[in-house]
Amino acid sequence: xxxxxxxxxxxxLATLARIDLTEAELDHLAPQLSVILDSVxxxxxxxxxxxxxxxxxxxxTNVFREDVVEPCLTPDQALSGAPAQxxxxxxxxxxxxxxx
Amino acid sequence: VTDxxxxxxxxxxxxxxGATTSAELTQATLDRIAAxxxxxxxxxxxxxxxxxxxxxxxxxxxxxxxxxxxxxGVPIAVKDVLATKGLPTTCGxxxxxxxxxxYDATVVAKVRAAGLPILGKTNMDEFAMGSxxxxxxxxxxxxxxxxxxxxxxSGGGSAAAVASFEAPIALGTDTGGSIRQPGAVTGTVxxxxxxxxxxxxxxxxxxxxxxxxxxxxRTVLDSALLHEIIGGxxxxxxxxxxxxxxALVEAVQQGASGDLTGVRIGVVTELGGEGYQAGVLARFxxxxxxxxxxxxxxxxxxxxxxxxALATYYLILPxxxxxxxxxxxxxxxxxxxxxxxxxxxxxxxxxRATREAGFGDEVKRRIILGTYALSSGYYDAYYGQAQKVRxxxxxxxxxxxxxxDVLVSPTAPTTAFPIGEKVDDPMAxxxxxxxxxxxxxxxVPGISVPSGLADEDGLPAGFQILAPALxxxxxxxxxxALEALLLEQWGGPLLDRAPTLEGDGA
Numbered sequence: 001x002x003x004x005x006x007x008x009x010x011x012x013l014a015t016l017a018r019i020d021l022t023e024a025e026l027d028h029l030a031p032q033l034s035v036i037l038d039s040v041x042x043x044x045x046x047x048x049x050x051x052x053x054x055x056x057x058x059x060x061t062n063v064f065r066e067d068v069v070e071p072c073l074t075p076d077q078a079l080s081g082a083p084a085q086x087x088x089x090x091x092x093x094x095x096x097x098x099x100x
Numbered sequence: 101v102t103d104x105x106x107x108x109x110x111x112x113x114x115x116x117x118g119a120t121t122s123a124e125l126t127q128a129t130l131d132r133i134a135a136x137x138x139x140x141x142x143x144x145x146x147x148x149x150x151x152x153x154x155x156x157x158x159x160x161x162x163x164x165x166x167x168x169x170x171x172x173g174v175p176i177a178v179k180d181v182l183a184t185k186g187l188p189t190t191c192g193x194x195x196x197x198x199x200x201x202x203y204d205a206t207v208v209a210k211v212r213a214a215g216l217p218i219l220g221k222t223n224m225d226e227f228a229m230g231s232x233x234x235x236x237x238x239x240x241x242x243x244x245x246x247x248x249x250x251x252x253x254s255g256g257g258s259a260a261a262v263a264s265f266e267a268p269i270a271l272g273t274d275t276g277g278s279i280r281q282p283g284a285v286t287g288t289v290x291x292x293x294x295x296x297x298x299x300x301x302x303x304x305x306x307x308x309x310x311x312x313x314x315x316x317x318r319t320v321l322d323s324a325l326l327h328e329i330i331g332g333x334x335x336x337x338x339x340x341x342x343x344x345x346x347a348l349v350e351a352v353q354q355g356a357s358g359d360l361t362g363v364r365i366g367v368v369t370e371l372g373g374e375g376y377q378a379g380v381l382a383r384f385x386x387x388x389x390x391x392x393x394x395x396x397x398x399x400x401x402x403x404x405x406x407x408x409a410l411a412t413y414y415l416i417l418p419x420x421x422x423x424x425x426x427x428x429x430x431x432x433x434x435x436x437x438x439x440x441x442x443x444x445x446x447x448x449x450x451x452r453a454t455r456e457a458g459f460g461d462e463v464k465r466r467i468i469l470g471t472y473a474l475s476s477g478y479y480d481a482y483y484g485q486a487q488k489v490r491x492x493x494x495x496x497x498x499x500x501x502x503x504x505d506v507l508v509s510p511t512a513p514t515t516a517f518p519i520g521e522k523v524d525d526p527m528a529x530x531x532x533x534x535x536x537x538x539x540x541x542x543x544v545p546g547i548s549v550p551s552g553l554a555d556e557d558g559l560p561a562g563f564q565i566l567a568p569a570l571x572x573x574x575x576x577x578x579x580x581a582l583e584a585l586l587l588e589q590w591g592g593p594l595l596d597r598a599p600t601l602e603g604d605g606a
Contacts (some may be wrong), residue, residue, distance in 0.1 A: 010468060017422060017471040018429070018448065019464055020439070020456035029465060032526055036469060039527055040411040043485045046492070053487030054494060056309045056339065057295045057543020058569060063338040077202035081433030092431050093447045 003041040004034040102128040105595075108174045108268040108322040115162060115173045122162070122173030126155035126217050129175050133219065133266045135603030141241050142251075142261035144180050145188050146220035151175055154217035161215060171325055172215030177267035179258050180221040181228055182313070183302040184208050187218070191304050192226040192236035192254075195428050195435045195458030205302025206337065207271060207313050207330040214329045219267055222257030226460045227425065228278055228306045230254050231532040234523045235462040242519070243286060245559055245598050249516040252282030252532075258316040259286040264601060269326055270316040275306050276413055277512070277536025279314045280548035284511035284562025287550045287594045289579070291315050291323045292536075294569045295543030296341040298327075299334035307420035308339070310413075310540040318595060320355070320549060320580040324348035327572070341570070351573035355580030361395035363578065366504025370406040371535045377514040379554025380561040384510045387551045387563045390585040391578070401503055403496035408489050409538045414530060415473050415486035416541070422470025425463065430454035465526060494542040501568045506578050509535045511548040511562030539566050547575040549582050550594045560594060 005013075010030045014021045021029065075088050084091040102111075102120050114120045130148050137143055158173035167173075178184060181191050183201035185208075190196045204212065211218065225235040233241045233256025243251040244264040251260040258270035259282030272279040274292035283290030291314045298313045305311060315326040331345035367388065372381065392398050429451045430436040439445050439453035459467070473482040500507055512532055522528040539546040544566055551563040563582060567574035587593065 005472070013468045013471045013475075014464075015452075016475070017467045018426075018451045018455055019459065019467065020452040021464070022456075025461075025464070029461070029468070032524075033465060033469060033472075035527055036414065036465070036530075037472070040414050040482070040486075043408055043411045043415070043489055044481065046405070046408050047485065047488035051488040051491050053484060054490040055487060057494065057541070058339075058341065060296075060339060060341075065335050073202055080202050081199050083430060083434070083436035090432055093445055093450045095447045097446055097448075 003037045005030060005037055104128060104132055104265045104268070107319045108171060108317065109319070109325060111268055112171050112174050116167070122155040122158040122217065123152060125173065126151050126175045129219060129267060136264055136601045137266060139242060139247055139602055140244060140260050140264050140266065141239055142222055142257045142264065142266055143177070143220045144190060144223050144238055144257070147187050147218060150187065151217040151219050154212070158215045158217065167215065169214035169329055171329065173217070174268055175217040175219045176211055177219050177222050177258055177261045177270040178208060179255050179270070179272050180224055181273055181304050182208055182271060183304070184218065184221065187221065189221065189304070190238070191228070192224045192238060193458065193460070193463070194237045195454070197435065199433055203302065206299035206334045208302065210330050211271070222255070222261055222270060224257055225254035226463050227304070227421070228254040228273060228275055229421070229462045229466055231277070231281055231529055232522065233257060234519060235460055237460055240519055243516045244601060245287065246516065248518055249559070250285070250519055252285040252512070252516065254278040255282050255316065259283055259288050259290065262316055262318055263288050263595060263598070268318070269322050271313060271330070272316040273303055273311055273313050274540065275310045276417065276540050277533040279316060280536050280546055280562065280564060281512045281532055283316065283548040285516040285560060287560030287598065289317050289320055289323050289547065289549055291327060291547045291575065292539060292545060293327060293331060294341070294545045294572055296339050297345055297545070297572060298331050299337045299340050301334055301336040305424045307417045308424065309420060310417065318593070320547070320576060320583045321349065321352045323547070324352045324576050346571070346573035348573055348576050351576040352580040355577035356584045358394050358581055358584050360391060360578065360581050363396045363506070364504045365391055365396045365398045365578070366401040366500050366507045367398060368406065368500070368507050368509050369400055369402045370404070371509035375513050375531065375534065376510055377554060377556065379556045380510045380512070380514060382555065383551040383561045384563060387582055387586065388508065390589070391582060394581055394585060399504055401500040401507065403500055403538070405489060405492040405496050406538050409493055409541060410530060410534060412486045412489045412493065412541060413537045415482050416490065418466040418470030419473045419483045420470070422467045422474065425467055428455065428458065434458070462526070490541050493538055497538070497542045497544060505567070506574050507566040509564050511535060511564040515554045515557055515559035515561055535564060544569050545572040545575050547579045549579045550586070552586065552594065553597065
């Protein structure tokens with residue numbers, strides 16, 4: 001199977017991934033992504049339907065700890081890297097659009 | 101005068117015997133950084149004050165007869181992907197420029213508790229995406245063997261620092277080869293521990309299911325000493341294995357005796373041949389011959405699905421990375437860029453503009469690829485398929501380890517290539533990790549040990565040894581044996597043959 005990504009598809013994916021791309025970047029990245037995608041598409045048909053998927057090399061389940069209070073960051077520490085803060089909170093731009 | 105070419109184990113002995121102090125050694129190391137790092141650019145950040153304060157505290161402990169560990173007082177460099185409280189951590193990215201973590205990664209906390217002064221943070225490909233350290237937002241690192249060539253990646257800074265004697269040891273991280281491949285191309289030793297053997301808490305995640313912290317050193321013993329300090333269970337990492345690591349220093353001592361009688365070594369058919377540089381293969385076969393003479397039994401094993409490892413990796417990694425890097429949304433930490441020409445931009449507008457300005461090309465490529473592989477309609481065909489092939493690769497390992505105790509291959513297919521040669525050819529860049537990726541997919545441990553210089557270009561090549569999960573001691577035993585046999589043949593460390601740097605002898 002051969003796969004490729006058009007310039008428009010890359011623009012759409014960039015929107016989904018919340019990255020603005022310039023026209024020049026789209027021209028540059030789209031062909032590169034097609035080459036990579038074409039290469040990884042070689043996996044099609046390698047495994048049959050009955051092969052179980054692996055998400056982690058060494059699967060562990062139900063990792064719990066004792067329900068006791070542990071030291072954690074102070075509010076000042078947690079906010080120390082924030083681009084903007086107000087009243088001990090992260091200050092963010094408006095989160096709703098005009099249409100909402 | 102402190103001899104910075106001595107190993108970490110020797111330097112620890114010098115401190116213990118009173119031949120030097122941690123403060124003297126740390127100052128000498130900082131002087132060395134000042135003298136040669138202009139040419140190498142291994143460090144993004146040097147913390148002279150913090151390192152010297154830690155060194156003085158170490159000397160006080162030694163004076164009181166209470167050293168905190170075998171390496172107490174030996175300074176260390178830390179890859180900039182590991183959170184260091186009070187010391188900027190950028191992951192080689194503009195999006196985290198100037199970020200000062202309010203906490204330490206567990207491995208950093210362990211290193212501090214063991215008394216090792218932290219010299220500073222080392223350069224890397226942005227968010228550990230790359231094999232050359234050219235994708236750093238803060239400039240390239242140069243290979244001490246040839247300043248016009250790459251030091252490998254993503255941990256080129258840690259490897260170059262150790263190779264140029266700017267640090268006796270360093271911490272790296274390995275997601276697809278980022279410790280082992282830089283080790284190979286700089287003539288140093290690097291270990292990727294078993295997945296879960298070393299805590300990932302405070303390691304800024306690239307791909308959670310593949311990332312692992314490990315030692316970057318000049319000798320196998322130094323790696324074992326550092327590995328024993330950073331390894332072990334961490335309740336803060338839910339994927340951490342709840343059992344102590346095997347006795348690694350002991351395994352090195354056993355290996356260094358040079359006797360490998362009864363050890364079965366499997367040569368992986370699929371990790372060699374086409375695409376591998378002749379000089380790299382020549383050093384590999386010579387090393388194999390030495391191991392045979394030491395009593396090891398060599399068998400050839402086939403791992404048929406390894407030919408699909410690269411494609412599997414470049415679906416799983418971007419998928420995990422695109423999810424992980426969603427946290428860089430300009431809200432809680434890092435860069436915030438307001439888009440031009442928009443009044444009262446929304447959080448989404450700000451996030452898009454910030455990620456455009458803050459991420460480099462390779463990060464954008466992989467996020468977009470991961471977004472595609474995870475999108476509905478393509479998920480089964482790409483990410484789902486890759487997860488199944490990952491199972492097949494693990495099964496290949498399991499079958500191979502029935503016939504052999506360790507598996508071996510060249511670490512990287514070529515020696516260090518010229519800076520700039522592959523930076524805009526992603527597929528050519530990805531091929532550097534051909535032999536190292538399978539271990540990450542299966543979670544097994546691996547080491548790269550210098551195997552000599554390739555005839556074509558006089559640059560270092562690496563010999564990779566892989567073992568089953570939790571059997572990290574085997575890579576140390578065989579690695580130490582090979583190192584001892586090669587040292588005897590060379591009459592001294594490989595790094596003695598590296599060219600002198602401007603500032604040497606200063």
